Amino acid sequence: MSTQPITSSRFHITLPTRTVFAVPDGAGVGIECRSGTVWLTLDRDPRDIVLEAGERFDGTEHRRILVSALTSSCITVSDAQPAAMPLSQPARAWSPWRLRPHGLSPA
Template identity: 75%
Template sequence: MSSSTTPSPSAFFSSSTSRFHVSLPNRAVFAVPDGAGVGIECRSGAVWITLDRDPRDIVLGPGERFESSEHRRVLVSALESSCISVSDAQPAALPNPASRAQARARSPWRLALHGLSPA
């Protein structure tokens, strides 16, 4: 199966617990845009978790859990047919938008928007 397969959340969502289950076919990828305060539990199979700008390799098997405290994108890749639970791990403060805008203004990659790249 191609890695572009879109996983479908199971018809199991509970607003009272902020938890839902996702079935992932082999090699499928599930993305969490902002992982701060998010918990991911492997219910079956095996998944590989990567965070933007984080060198760690995190592999979960059945019953194992990962909780992120960073405001980073989280990618969950199925190493085999798997099921995960995604939930709120803890409340997380939102990043300061002004700080993020200032950091973008200083970044040499801001030029990419204009078809330029840093030297």
């Protein structure tokens, strides 16, 4: 019996101003702001989390995380696992990662 070493996944994303990146399941996911400023919103969590360059957030619960670019930003996402695919949508139309421009208001 062979064992596979556990490897962590890690990728970088450049977010233009007012772009939102969704992490479907934030449990165990790290988000590091490499440049710019991002605003994190977690489902069913009243906190507003703002990260500036060099700051990091580590998700501990199974909640969606929305990463909104307040300025042009670059983030590193680590240990992300795609969420289970919803049964109601065909596989070819579904993507666990979503990147959409939005008009944002911190108020």
